[in-house]
Amino acid sequence: MGQNGKRVEGPRCVAIVGPFGSGKTTLLEALLARTGTINKFGSVDSGGSVGDGSDEARAHHMSVEANIAEADFLGDTYTFIDCPGSVEFQFESQPALSAADIAVVVCEPDEKKLPALQLILKTLEERNIPRILFLNKIDKCTRRVREMLEVLQRASSTPLVLRQIPIWKNDIAIGFIDLALERAFIYREHAPSEMIEMSDSDHARELEARYNMLETLSDHDDVLMEHLLEDMEPPQDQVFDDLIEEMRQGQIVPMLIGSAETENGIQRLMKALRHEGPGVATTTKRLGIDENAKDEAIVQVMKSIHTPHGGKLSISRVLKGSLKDGSVFYGEGGKEVGRVSGLFHVQGQKTIKDNVARAGQVIALGKLEGAHTGMTLSTEKDGIDPLEMLELPAPVYSMAIKPKEHRDEVKLYATLQKLVEEDPSLRIAQNQDSGETLLHGQGEMHLRVAVERLEGKYNINIEHHKPSVPYKETIRKPTEVRGRHKKQSGGHGQFGDVLLDIKPLSRGEGFAFSESITGGAVPKQYFSSVENGIKDALAKGPMGFEVVDVAVNLSDGSYHNVDSSDQAFRSAGSLAMREGLPDCSPVLLEPIMNVKISVPNDVTAKVNTIVAGRRGQLMGYDARPGWPGWDQVESLMPQSEISDLIIELRSISAGVASFEASFDHMQELTGRQADMVLAAKQAAQ
Numbered sequence: 001m002g003q004n005g006k007r008v009e010g011p012r013c014v015a016i017v018g019p020f021g022s023g024k025t026t027l028l029e030a031l032l033a034r035t036g037t038i039n040k041f042g043s044v045d046s047g048g049s050v051g052d053g054s055d056e057a058r059a060h061h062m063s064v065e066a067n068i069a070e071a072d073f074l075g076d077t078y079t080f081i082d083c084p085g086s087v088e089f090q091f092e093s094q095p096a097l098s099a100a101d102i103a104v105v106v107c108e109p110d111e112k113k114l115p116a117l118q119l120i121l122k123t124l125e126e127r128n129i130p131r132i133l134f135l136n137k138i139d140k141c142t143r144r145v146r147e148m149l150e151v152l153q154r155a156s157s158t159p160l161v162l163r164q165i166p167i168w169k170n171d172i173a174i175g176f177i178d179l180a181l182e183r184a185f186i187y188r189e190h191a192p193s194e195m196i197e198m199s200d201s202d203h204a205r206e207l208e209a210r211y212n213m214l215e216t217l218s219d220h221d222d223v224l225m226e227h228l229l230e231d232m233e234p235p236q237d238q239v240f241d242d243l244i245e246e247m248r249q250g251q252i253v254p255m256l257i258g259s260a261e262t263e264n265g266i267q268r269l270m271k272a273l274r275h276e277g278p279g280v281a282t283t284t285k286r287l288g289i290d291e292n293a294k295d296e297a298i299v300q301v302m303k304s305i306h307t308p309h310g311g312k313l314s315i316s317r318v319l320k321g322s323l324k325d326g327s328v329f330y331g332e333g334g335k336e337v338g339r340v341s342g343l344f345h346v347q348g349q350k351t352i353k354d355n356v357a358r359a360g361q362v363i364a365l366g367k368l369e370g371a372h373t374g375m376t377l378s379t380e381k382d383g384i385d386p387l388e389m390l391e392l393p394a395p396v397y398s399m400a401i402k403p404k405e406h407r408d409e410v411k412l413y414a415t416l417q418k419l420v421e422e423d424p425s426l427r428i429a430q431n432q433d434s435g436e437t438l439l440h441g442q443g444e445m446h447l448r449v450a451v452e453r454l455e456g457k458y459n460i461n462i463e464h465h466k467p468s469v470p471y472k473e474t475i476r477k478p479t480e481v482r483g484r485h486k487k488q489s490g491g492h493g494q495f496g497d498v499l500l501d502i503k504p505l506s507r508g509e510g511f512a513f514s515e516s517i518t519g520g521a522v523p524k525q526y527f528s529s530v531e532n533g534i535k536d537a538l539a540k541g542p543m544g545f546e547v548v549d550v551a552v553n554l555s556d557g558s559y560h561n562v563d564s565s566d567q568a569f570r571s572a573g574s575l576a577m578r579e580g581l582p583d584c585s586p587v588l589l590e591p592i593m594n595v596k597i598s599v600p601n602d603v604t605a606k607v608n609t610i611v612a613g614r615r616g617q618l619m620g621y622d623a624r625p626g627w628p629g630w631d632q633v634e635s636l637m638p639q640s641e642i643s644d645l646i647i648e649l650r651s652i653s654a655g656v657a658s659f660e661a662s663f664d665h666m667q668e669l670t671g672r673q674a675d676m677v678l679a680a681k682q683a684a685q
Contacts, residue, residue, distance in 0.1 A: 018087040133254070139262065182236075344366065391668055396646040403460055419454065507665065
């Protein structure tokens with residue numbers, strides 16, 4: 001029901017989110033089975049589910065991308081978006097949530113997954129997206145649901161409201177009592193629950209739990225508060241209106257119970273979505289779309305995919321108006337994005353062609369080459385400003401990649417652009433020092449799946465390894481050195497002669513060149529050539545790395561009227577440096593990063609141990625702003641020590657830790673660590 005008791009009509013969009021392993025894809029399968037969309041209930045483990053249809057998802061038995069499926073229920077169309085639970089793939093849910101009407105948050109009766117649940121709930125809270133909590137695997141719950149509610153409440157800053165309580169038999173949940181309807185139901189496996197008479201003991205439990213529910217609702221309804229204070233039973237319509245309004249306003253999070261695997265509680269969840277969930281009109285209001293604006297179509301791009309035969313598809317929610325095949329779309333500033341070539345409904349890995357799409361529907365727009373994930377598009381020529389700005393997560397894991405076959409180099413570059421279009425949380429960069437192509441992402445599995453896609457979907461065999469660390473070298477003491485380049489081979493010869501003073505600079509000062517020539521020993525016209533020769537030599541010092549923090553002064557030299565040239569003095573400068581640097585006590589430098597680690601505070605002490613074990617220096621820690629129960633640990637760590645840091649951090653934090661790293665300074669590296677770096681360099685050469 002909505003305003004004036006009317007139920008919302010029209011297509012709905014429901015995001016299914018939750019921690020890894022909570023049963024989201026199984027819930028999608030159960031919803032499709034219960035609505036008659038599929039005939040056979042597929043299993044995630046066997047690779048038969050609609051959700052995990054990609055090769056990578058089936059290989060790893062986990063969702064690695066947002067999956068989309070449609071279902072009809074009692075005359076309404078629902079588009080479900082099953083979002084990955086692993087923190088490595090959670091960015092997939094961000095653009096999908098932008099245009100979703102409501103989120104079903106799937107969780108388990110497992111305290112260990114609280115931090116992961118908190119990550120998800122916080123995202124929904126910040127974006128004010130209405131949400132229902134579905135406590136899955138109730139058949140495996142070993143503690144009372146009201147106890148579990150108290151535990152789960154720690155992950156939510158919005159009050160959780162228990163809508164159902166289980167009916168127990170021999171410590172197993174065999175059914176539930178709906179606290180709003182005040183009715184009892186017995187579960188039937190893979191079938192709708194059956195209504196039964198409530199026992200006296202269950203009725204007593206129901207009265208207590210219902211009062212707790214009404215008490216929370218009354219925080220936002222003075223009339224209901226008066227009913228409770230006067231010990232009057234409120235009308236059932238008023239209870240439902242409060243549940244609906246307060247959930248849509250983000251004031252409460254209703255909690256339903258069930259088991260996706262046996263389809264228990266699925267019918268009740270579908271009815272809650274139908275009667276209580278908002279529609280596209282509420283979503284457009286939340287996103288700030290003017291209802292009285294021009295009669296153009298507005299869509300939000302939720303996901304981009306490149307299909308082997310159909311080209312690019314931009315999966316989008318139609319927020320306003322209607323569109324047809326051939327519609328032209330414009331983005332920010334009125335920039336034309338392209339003309340739609342084909343409209344498609346998406347069902348897992350399958351697409352079904354259509355001719356028109358209307359407000360509320362999720363539709364794939366064919367070959368809209370200028371569209372990207374997260375964009376807001378309009379058929380109005382003036383375009384439209386983005387409704388939401390996607391915040392890309394900081395990369396925490398990297399690998400250097402290259403094709404095994406040299407002929408695939410051009411193809412790899414083009415394919416990487418497609419990969420990043422499909423998953424913007426991947427980033428591509430070039431290491432200027434090593435020439436490596438770097439793939440950055442959210443974890444080891446995230447990049448493993450990216451490589452699998454390059455090899456499987458795009459047929460490019462890939463070699464990958466840990467990225468090179470940009471070590472440098474510098475000098476500790478000064479020296480004076482002469483460099484003379486003299487060559488005679490008939491005709492004009494080559495002659496350049498320089499005397500250089502080389503000395504160390506303070507860390508971070510780079511390179512400085514000066515000259516103190518007197519009497520024209522070296523003509524001014526050759527000064528820049530000497531400097532270029534010096535830079536040539538600094539590109540690779542005695543240890544094999546770029547030399548930094550060095551000052552060089554050209555103090556003397558000589559020249560020949562005929563044989564001297566720019567090239568001769570460049571060679572003389574380079575020769576002098578190559579001969580002089582080994583006498584300057586060269587030393588290796590390694591990059592030190594400022595690393596800010598975010599973790600639940602019960603593992604902060606372990607983080608401190610990890611930092612110390614990786615040659616890090618702890619700078620301090622404090623409560624993470626806006627994150628109850630979390631800390632932010634700041635440290636300085638060598639870049640070489642953070643390549644697999646995220647793996648260790650996530651292993652101690654139930655998979656939720658993250659960090660941001662930025663370059664801080666270069667620091668001398670000596671002893672065994674330096675010997676290992678030099679040995680590896682020599683082996684590579």
